Amino acid sequence: MAAEEKPQETGPEPGRIMAELEAIFRTPEFERAPVMRQLLSFLVRTTLAGGGDELKAYTVAVEGLGRDPDFDSQSDSYPRVQVGRLRKMLDAYYANNANASLENGVRLHVKQGSYRVHFALPDTPSAPLRSPVWEQAEDVPARTLFPESPRRSPPLRLPRAPFPWRLVVIGTILLIAFIALVWIVRSAGDLRAPLRQVSQAPVLELGEITANGGPDARVLAAAGRTLLEDALHRSWLIRVRESDPASSRDLPDVDQPIYRLIGRADTSGAFGGRQIALTLLDLQTGDQLWSDVIDVTPQASVAGQPSTTLTDRMRPAIIALISPFGVIASHQRSLLQPVGEPGYACMLDYEEYFRYRDPAARTRVRDCVRETVLREPMDPVALAAAAFMNLDPAIGGGGPDGLTRAADHARRAVAANSKNAEALVADSRVAMMHGQCTRGRDLGLRGTSLNPYNPELAGMVGYLLITCGDPDGATMLQRAVAEDPDVPAFYGAALILALVERGETPAALHVADTIRPPGAGMYGQYEVTQTFAEAARGNIPAARAHWAKASRTAGKSATDVNAVLSRYFYVESLRARMAAYLRRTGVITEPGATPPATDRPAS
Missing domain, CATH: 1.10.3450 (Hyaluronidase domain-like)
Known part of the structure; x- marks a missing residue:
């Protein structure tokens, strides 16, 4: 019989939770149920990020189960049914594995009528879990860093004295309040952005694309906006919100938008053709950060080449917006100073290191990636970064041991989110380095299809295909270099x-x-x-x-x-x-x- 469990106020260490999640996924029941793995990964990741209490049926259906954005949570009970199925599978897992929650010192449970995952700690002590990133001898369990306070003795009763104790206490309180007020006033002038987790990417509001030129202009505006909406959601660099509140039903509205993207579709012929003009605004300053005018005039095929599509025409502009070195990422780098802070700023810093390998940044990036994974152990972008860092001889040591650690982090990244482009490409890199070219190709192509607007990912997959002698590798890498010569x-x-x-x-x-x-x-x-x-x-x-x-x-x-x-x-x-x-x-x-x-x- 399993040991009696008790809830822990501060919660188990995130590393233990991840290890328990992987143990669950290795069971035959969950290996045969990819939807349940995807759902549990999403619920755990959201709960660890602090959003467990805000989970709604719509969010679970769309983000956790892959339903379309027009899903109607009022009439469709699909998410509740699936979470109920997940709850039963978890209960069966612990019922059939009496010591399962003892191995990693944590048990996962989803209460009836809730989407939040609860993490319980059994009474029976378990061995400390090592850090999931670059094991180091100085790593110690969190409970030894925050020991329980010793039992206090009864307060000592002092004899009455004529000294004005009340005045001293009141004066001390006033002094503390004054110091706090000064600190708040001085901090108000600090322009540094607060520390953000990777999951707390800046919010972009997708505004209206107006039409000029009649019905065909309205069709073009609608098509352009649909394409932008789909493309922008594929990048981890931003979170996209619709300007229409009704389209964001059930989504927690916590963060205000930092950017607004607007546009105009023109088919009037005033500019000699059909075009879409896009403008990116900084809502905090009112400045225009970027603009582009895209010629979308249809062209017939030439010399057997297919005609270009609207996606082809808009692709360079989308890459300029949401690639790791595009206008939004560059603007965020200018705001998030100093570099080296764990979380979102660290992932931007990592992208620069991956591209340029600046020796002066090695220690800073290594430390911040490690800290980011410790803080967000279910974030696929951070785990994918950690996978590469173990392959870098200057940081993670490289060699067979580094490849083993990289494989572990890549596997964790895919387990956290099997539809994340960075996670799949990280797993593809490890597979091809192991000589598993067929598996690596499938993973890499799947990853680049999930985000086709990132030349960095396409370049990596193209390079890996070349190492396996795949003729498609040169074509893919050639296109990536054409789209971004700085790869x-x-x-x-x-x-x-x-x-x-x-x-x-x-x-x-x-x-x-x-x-x-x-x-x-x-x-x-x-x-x-x-x-x-x-x-x-x-x-x-x-x-x-x-x-x-x-x-x-x-x-x-x-x-x-x-x-x-x-x-x-x-x-x-x-x-x-x-x-x-x-x-x-x-x-x-x-x-x-x-x-x-x-x-x-x-x-």
Whole structure:
């Protein structure tokens, strides 16, 4: 029989809750029930974020069960039925596993008539659970950091004295109040934004798109707004609210919008065609942060190419709004100072580190990602970031142990939200690094389909497909570089090699010419890319010069190709192809070997 449970006022440690959730998901009953896993993950994640008491049927149906936004919670009992089913499955799990709640020191329960998950702590003590991020010897259970207060002795009764104690007490209270008032007044002038969790992304209000030009303009305005509504909801960088309160039924209205996106559809012909003009406003200052005019005039197919769609035309503008280095993310970085704060600011900081690998940011980003996961153990974006950090030799150690830890964090990210693009791409990266190319491809393509407006994710998946020899990888990475030339520099060498292998040397040289030189953190990867670019041009002396710089930066011998490339995040299968190409073109020659002729571009 299971040990009698008692509620804990402060709640169990989040790490224990996550471990218990994973233990539940490993049972055959839950493995066969993906809807129940998705629902329980959502309820746990929302409860840990402090929103358990605000959960409503509509929110559970749309965000937890994937129903359409027009779901009618008044007439459809689907969420209540599914939560009831989940409640029975949890009760059956603990009934059939008497010691289940003892293993991790926590039991999950959803009370009748509620959507909030309650976390109970059994009486029987359990072993301390280690931190889910980068295990460290100094990690200790939370209960030892907040010990129970010792039993107090009865107060000492003092004899009456003529000293004016009441005046002293009143004076002390007044002094404390004065100090607090001064602190509040001084804090009012502090422009720093308060610490925000990842789940507390800024709110964008999607306003009206007006129409000019008759019925066709109204159709275009409605189509453009529908596309924007769908696209903006795909990014973790913002939360989208409708300007019409009726469309946000059952959603807790806690945070006020920071941004408003408005537009105008014009088919009058005054501008020579059909267009949609978009404007992003800063509601806190009234400033216009960004605007764009998009030509959406239909075009017929040319030379067998399909005609462009409205999505194709609006895609660059959407990327400019919600990519990790778009206008909203850049504006938030300017507001959230200093850098290194856990939560939303940390994830913005992590995106910069992933792209530029600034050595000065390593410790700061490592610490804030770790703290973010400890605070939000069910956030898929933070867990996906932690997965990568374990792969970085400069931070998480890399190697087989780092890959094992990365796999654990990627699995946790997908368990937290199986429809999160960052989580799926993190799991895809781990799968392909394990040589599981088929599984990795499926995960990666699913992730990029969930958010097709993030060149960073598309670039990663394209790069991973190239490492597995997938011909679609070059096409995907090529498009990502075209949409954002600042994607990480180490993608460049893989893309150039893949294009040369396909016989597309001009396209490879175009990639080389458009990749921008990065900062110091990516200097070595950039030199590797330039090595392959010059080799593709047939300029072997220049290629050797770039390779020498890449080797010195890596601290390895120029003849030890594998050792140099392994320092720059290239997996073993890709390193073998890269080394073979460098030897075939004569960039690297064995002692006594005759270099090949260099009178034409290598292919």
